[in-house]
Amino acid sequence: MSNFPQLIANGLVQGLFIAMAALAITLAFSIARFPNAATGDVMTAGAYTGLATQSATGSLILAGIVAIFTGAAISLAADRLVFRKLAGRAVVASLVASIGVAFVIRAVLGVTFGLSQLVYDIPLTRAKLYWGVRLTPLDLQVAGAVALALALVFGILHLTPIGRQMRAVADDRDLARVSGVRPERVMLALWMISGGVAGLAGMMLGIKTVVEPELGWSMLLPAFTAAILGGIGSPGGAVAAGLLLGVVQEMSTPFVGFNYKLAIAFAALLGVLLWRPSGLFGKREGVR
Amino acid sequence: MTTTSRRQFLQGAAAGAAVLSLPQLTFAQSAGVFRIGALNPITGSGSTFGTGMLKAIQAAADVVNAAGGAAGIKFEVISEDTQTSPQAGVLAAKKLLDVNKVQAVFGTWSSGVSLAVVPLTNDANVILMNTSGAPALSVPPANAKGLSFRFQATNDRFGRAFAEVCVKEGFKRPATMAFNNASGIGNADGFKKAWEGKGGKVVAGVVYEPNQTSYRSELQKVLDANPDVIVTGSYLQDTTIIMREWYQSGIPVKWILPGWAGSPDLVKAVTAPVVEGVISVDSVSNSGAESYKLYDAAYQKAMGKPGSSNVYAAMTWDMVITLALAIQSAGKTDTDSIKAHIRAVANPPGEEVFSYEAGLAALKAGKKINYQGASSALDFDEYGDVTPDFGVSFIEGGAINQKYVVKI
């Protein structure tokens, strides 16, 4: 018999990573209005610089900070050099350009760090049983770090002046401008937060798995799926949908086997979109 | 992708050859030179091995040339990257065959690339020597003309070796975990076939998708069947994650990994205590032979790593030596003559030789030889496949120690 509580736990752990990546995508979308395909490679960059920092200093905290700053810096640079120049153009221009940005980031990482796999030097510990569910301390630490990051992001969005401005701009840019918000500053802050989340997500993923050039790219499609499923532009929705996807994928395995996991995620996406075209938590949009 | 059209000028034999390599585009056909196309996975998923395979080909060609060539003919190596992709492999092979006019193609690594390239080499009537595992390469249509030689054990042979190890170690309840690609499934299926042929039963089997953040559910399903050993068809990256998650679960079980996964890189990635006692089965088993020592030294020099880190480089090394001996034996460089003499110089009977120089001397003395390769004894069956012996290593205190050899 399948151990469903364990599958749910496994799904939640995997969902955390999808959720972080989806959060980065949805944050960028909420203001820049396009799905940023470079997010995956920003994650990879965070994983590599975090790893380099950790092996140089031995400090994971420092590595996390470096990963966040790497992600933020790359995002800012990409906005300044590419995306800003495409503001006002069709969504697809930015989308295709973001694939170009992704390739350039990956090329730089490949030349700098090589193509072989690298790993974070983290001592492994045995799992413990919690109510019949086996979880490792690393799982809990990663979950804790993700929760902390999410709390931080939501704190910024909902408790700080710049966060309120971000939400205002995301809701209605013109209205926000009229009410004295300077979109430039908000855009900068938003790209930094989105990039920082991606950088940290990449490092977490790198700790959990192995660091290699396609680390983030292979995460991109599940993350897009979660971002859309949650209602793109809705940070809470992205996180919830990420966790949900992780759980649905794992729960499906006793029925469809392990090979159709990703297909199940896409089927879920399609089903939800046909039912609610704006996603689970998205605002409905109509033709005016 | 990389065109290293190198013409190598050898200057002087007494004081050691001074090799001058000039990057230049030379397409002209020149007499006294045999052009080898090195078609390796320099980039893509085979990139871990590709460059080493290429360097081994170049080093072996240097050995042949330093010894005066094969039947007086010098080898020239032209390299191309398959990108570990059939499409890029086909274009690369077309370029090698058509632009560079190579007379043999060496070192296609993944089965996909070999299967895509073999129709082209057959058409051009050129020998293809590969290191792929897919059974389809042995038989028509792939090997309709008998021009394809495989220096790697087939997936089935790997499976048989795994089964032998299970018998020897007294395992009763094996389970399998396979990466969802040709080689992963091939190994697991080969094992299942061999094990059930011995009357055993595989208690659980899982085929998993690549690029996951976790394989815990897959692992759990296999462990739920309460196996005493898990046999994998896996790669380094996924094995790294699986071994970590297994270790964290604390459930005792033994592991048998293919050599490319159970490598020093794995030990480095997961740390020694995690993989203590893991069994790694590898087709390079001629490590006691003199030919292996020659290869090892050359590889060490070219790559700065021990030869044991790249089983395929040993195979590509052997490709060059085998071809050179066959040409020496035939005295001609046309494909049919070479094909006819490959088994003559590599298979028994004959005087066992371990180096090109020794083989050359024996052939010149009119003796029948049996080249013993660095990668295996190198005896080709009717399909052009070798049956290497398998080295069985145990990971102990972080070191990979070969304990015994399995013959199948």
Place this chain on the structure above:
Amino acid sequence: MSAYLIAITILTLIYVLLALGLTLQFGLTGLINFGHVGFFAIGAYTSALLTLNGWPVGVGIVAAAVAAMLPALPIGYISLRLRDDYFAIVTLAFSEVVRIVVTNAREWTSGTQGLPGIARLYASLNGAASEWAVLGTILAVTLLAIWMITRIARSPFGRLIQAIRDNEVAVKALGKDPAWFKIQVLAVGAALAGIAGAFYAHYITYIVPDQFVPLVTFYAWMAITLGGASRISGAVVGSAILMVLLEGSRFVHDFLPMISDSAMASVRIGVVGLLLILCIVWRPQGLTGKRGDA
């Protein structure tokens, strides 16, 4: 030399067929299809499986076109309900589902073992003649496709799909249902991709699911982005540039020997990415387009 150039030309033409579908779907109609490789894969597998079971290659190619068109119908219906960028992701997911299915429907497709020994076109001719014959056939098909899409673009149908691209709501207000037009456009592009897939399978003679990753879709997008999305010549020019970029890197080593072998893969992808960015930022209409093109 010629066989290598023929090989490159054949693969370029296969990309042209893929890119032409996107020119029709995106350049003219505005549909963001990010799952083109899914139709390509369906075509390749359909023709490969039919011919491996004894059907003639001609039947395989026609069946490839038909089979690739089938999913266009449901996808077209979905497109009516979704925003552009959602549609992009949904089609991307569709192509991944195709890949997952051919990977795991082992009893039909032999999964990751792939299908070797797919019949070649004109296998009875000797080497060079057969290569030229294949090239001629693909060239003829490509020219036919170009003629067909040009004809469509200049017809009342073409006028209407461009109207849909410019303003879908206004088209509805004029008494026309965009749905059926979008479905037809998707189906035509899918059929071209299916035919391209069939030629690909019969040319490479070996197919395996790994060949049908989203990167192929992105390459086709790069081709129309570089060449110009709303012009038919853009698909041709863009595909040619793309192939020169991808294959040209083989020759880079002769001139830049300091780039290591393993760095080459990174350099290749970096150059493609950079070119894509530069083109979108500085020449949004592509190389063939005029300023103001859609």
Place this chain on the structure above:
Amino acid sequence: MSLDIANITKNFGGMRVLDGVSLSVPTGSLFGLIGPNGAGKSTLFAAISGFQKQETGEVRLDGTRIDALTPHARARAGLVRTFQVPREFGHLTVRENLCAAAPNQTGESLLGLFFRPARVAREEAEIAAEAEEIMQRLRLTQVADQPARLLSGGQKKLLELGRALMLKPRFILLDEPFAGVNPVLIAEIAERIRDLNATGIGFLIIEHDLEALTRLTPYIAVLDRGRIIAEGAPDAVLADVQVREAYLGGAV
């Protein structure tokens, strides 16, 4: 015979935007609809033309219920609308914009396109002639081969009207035909509308510019907070106290 709207209601997120609107617009009439900002005029148009689903109520065209039809089916039935913000096909020329609007084209089916080329060519010639005539009537001939996105605001309004005419409609719903148009062109557009009305086409016109509208339409209705508060001849309606309150907050 007429366009009849009965008891239409429509809610947006708890807000009642249309609250039981009923109107009867006779065939061939020139009917003006005015109302302050947010009165629900555009929503009413959207409900009549099918772009918004109403909660309750009926829409009849010449006695036939059309409120279950899709927008494009209503347009084909003879009820065509324009938009407040022009929705031109920006990359097509003015001529192509008009031709694209022609109904029942054989060349709009792929089969027809490739298998009945002669018929397509004949139809194209007919459509081109019609477009030419409409362009002349609307004085758009000079810009016939310009991309529509380069037109001025007023020209775009005329283009929208011209596209609607290509369908040979019985009724045209005009959404603010004078908005953003210079005064000279306003008079001209009004003149064109009157000409067309003389050929038997009915118009229901939303307009902000009361003066221009009342000069054009002999009959108007006033919508305020989702209800029709008055209708009749312009002079009488504008004298109505309720209307003055609605427009000017009663400060008259």
